Amino acid sequence: MDALTAHLDELGHGLVTTVHLTVVTTIGALLLGVVVATLRVCPVPLLRSVGTVYVEVLQNLPLLALLVLFVFALPTIGITFPLFTSAAIVIAAYEGAYLAEAIRAGINTVGVGQAEAARAIGLTFSQSLRYVILPQGLRAVVQPMGNICIALLMNTSLAAAVGVVELTQAANNVNLVEAQPIAVFTGAGLAYMLLALLIGRLAGTLERRWAIVR
Amino acid sequence: MNPNQQILFDVPGPRAQRRIRIATVLGALAVLGGLAWAVHRFASYGELAAERWQPFTTWPIWRYLLDALWATLLAAAATAVLSATLGLLLALGRLSAHRPVRWLAGAYVEVFRTVPVLLLIYVTLFALPQYGLNFPLFWKLVVPLVVANSAAFAEIFRAGIKALDRGQTEAGLAIGLRRGQVMRLVVLPQALLQLTPSLVSQLVGLLKDTSLGFVVSYTELLYSGQVLSSYTNLLIQTFLVVALIYLVVNASLSKLARVLQARNGRFTVRGRAAEPDPAAPLLTRGGTR
Numbered sequence: 001m002d003a004l005t006a007h008l009d010e011l012g013h014g015l016v017t018t019v020h021l022t023v024v025t026t027i028g029a030l031l032l033g034v035v036v037a038t039l040r041v042c043p044v045p046l047l048r049s050v051g052t053v054y055v056e057v058l059q060n061l062p063l064l065a066l067l068v069l070f071v072f073a074l075p076t077i078g079i080t081f082p083l084f085t086s087a088a089i090v091i092a093a094y095e096g097a098y099l100a101e102a103i104r105a106g107i108n109t110v111g112v113g114q115a116e117a118a119r120a121i122g123l124t125f126s127q128s129l130r131y132v133i134l135p136q137g138l139r140a141v142v143q144p145m146g147n148i149c150i151a152l153l154m155n156t157s158l159a160a161a162v163g164v165v166e167l168t169q170a171a172n173n174v175n176l177v178e179a180q181p182i183a184v185f186t187g188a189g190l191a192y193m194l195l196a197l198l199i200g201r202l203a204g205t206l207e208r209r210w211a212i213v214r
Numbered sequence: 215m216n217p218n219q220q221i222l223f224d225v226p227g228p229r230a231q232r233r234i235r236i237a238t239v240l241g242a243l244a245v246l247g248g249l250a251w252a253v254h255r256f257a258s259y260g261e262l263a264a265e266r267w268q269p270f271t272t273w274p275i276w277r278y279l280l281d282a283l284w285a286t287l288l289a290a291a292a293t294a295v296l297s298a299t300l301g302l303l304l305a306l307g308r309l310s311a312h313r314p315v316r317w318l319a320g321a322y323v324e325v326f327r328t329v330p331v332l333l334l335i336y337v338t339l340f341a342l343p344q345y346g347l348n349f350p351l352f353w354k355l356v357v358p359l360v361v362a363n364s365a366a367f368a369e370i371f372r373a374g375i376k377a378l379d380r381g382q383t384e385a386g387l388a389i390g391l392r393r394g395q396v397m398r399l400v401v402l403p404q405a406l407l408q409l410t411p412s413l414v415s416q417l418v419g420l421l422k423d424t425s426l427g428f429v430v431s432y433t434e435l436l437y438s439g440q441v442l443s444s445y446t447n448l449l450i451q452t453f454l455v456v457a458l459i460y461l462v463v464n465a466s467l468s469k470l471a472r473v474l475q476a477r478n479g480r481f482t483v484r485g486r487a488a489e490p491d492p493a494a495p496l497l498t499r500g501g502t503r
Contacts, residue, residue: 046237047237056465059464062423064436074450076449125222155330171336181344189325192329
């Protein structure tokens with residue numbers, strides 16, 4: 001326990017970094033997810049293929065390989081970002097592919113009649129998506145999207161492997177000094193569980209509030 | 215593309231076709247522009263030079279990479295077998311009639327589903343050796359992966375078992391089977407068949423997780439890429455080739471999952487389904503014993 005209280009500052013800093021990374025990345029991934037899901041259902045065949053290729057590539061590569069590629073290899077062709085920004089970009093791009101698939105599943109749950117009605121009153125593709133399909137489709141997949149956000153939270157720990165000092169790395173650093181692994185790692189694990197619980201609760205609340213009673 | 219998405223837009227008329235053509239041209243220009251920019255970047259930093267890609271046409275480099283791929287597959291296979299077995303036991307535990315068993319299995323799953331794998335790896339790397347548990351390198355990677363993935367597998371199995379029609383269990387109990395027999399002879403065979411696609415997609419996730427060998431310095435694909443690039447100094451080339459290998463292996467697995475989904479979880483095409491055997495419903499496995 002002493003190990004935890006003595007390094008509260010360091011661990012707190014790690015926790016803040018993890019939360020910061022999670023929030024920034026979630027917002028980025030959500031925007032990207034909506035864009036990619038739109039690409040995958042749009043009337044232009046080329047753009048549909050672009051969306052499909054994006055999802056296939058990002059879902060089939062390990063996140064750690066992407067992080068390593070981005071952080072260690074891209075500087076050789078002159079592309080460098082601050083470490084935190086790199087991690088945020090890569091994780092957002094990776095989780096964006098998963099969110100896109102969840103959103104597409106949501107779009108598929110919207111009744112065919114809704115889309116037909118939207119077109120019958122003269123809405124264009126983007127209008128019907130914006131005003132009719134997405135508002136209903138997104139509500140149907142709040143829970144799956146919450147689960148993806150929990151996965152995202154856990155994946156932010158991989159940023160530690162390329163040098164971002166977030167909660168996992170902070171715990172490891174403290175343990176290297178204090179050599180009290182049980183207290184330190186259990187503390188960090190509990191923090192992750194609490195954050196995951198929080199996201200799960202939030203998703204549950206939003207789902208209840210937004211659910212469509214049919 | 216399924217019919218539901220097709221319904222988002224009509225068969226394009228002349229104006230819509232013109233718009234689609236314009237969007238196609240713009241999209242193509244954007245994609246080509248991105249590619250051209252990437253090529254320009256590579257070229258202006260001299261990374262496109264032939265001698266910087268030549269090594270990847272030679273056998274020694276490929277033998278090294280294929281050895282690494284083998285190590286990746288080995289770790290993935292060990293993790294898959296162990297965590298699927300443990301996951302099945304946990305799922306059965308969560309559905310058990312005994313409250314303590316249910317509670318323990320539930321606690322295990324809930325805890326390890328929400329703790330990052332990297333944290334578990336740090337525990338095996340830095341905490342367990344203090345208590346005399348110093349695994350060989352291979353197990354330092356596989357043990358934490360099994361702990362995390364067994365929780366994920368447990369959830370898949372539990373969902374599959376619960377999704378099966380209750381009538382199956384009730385019918386099994388009605389003909390006098392015990393609970394264990396119902397699970398083994400009636401529920402599991404059907405639930406597992408339904409679950410094959412989800413289990414194969416979980417394999418993709420698991421194979422991606424083995425890239426954490428990078429952290430424990432187990433010579434799987436990603437770590438070997440790191441070692442190789444520090445010898446050859448071909449950083450971006452090596453990691454692009456490594457990424458390509460991951461992509462090919464995982465995309466094939468994902469494809470398999472989709473094919474299985476379309477075939478209802480069966481590895482072979484169901485030719486016999488075309489001409490149903492009238493006696494089939496009576497010839498169940500339990501009945502012929």
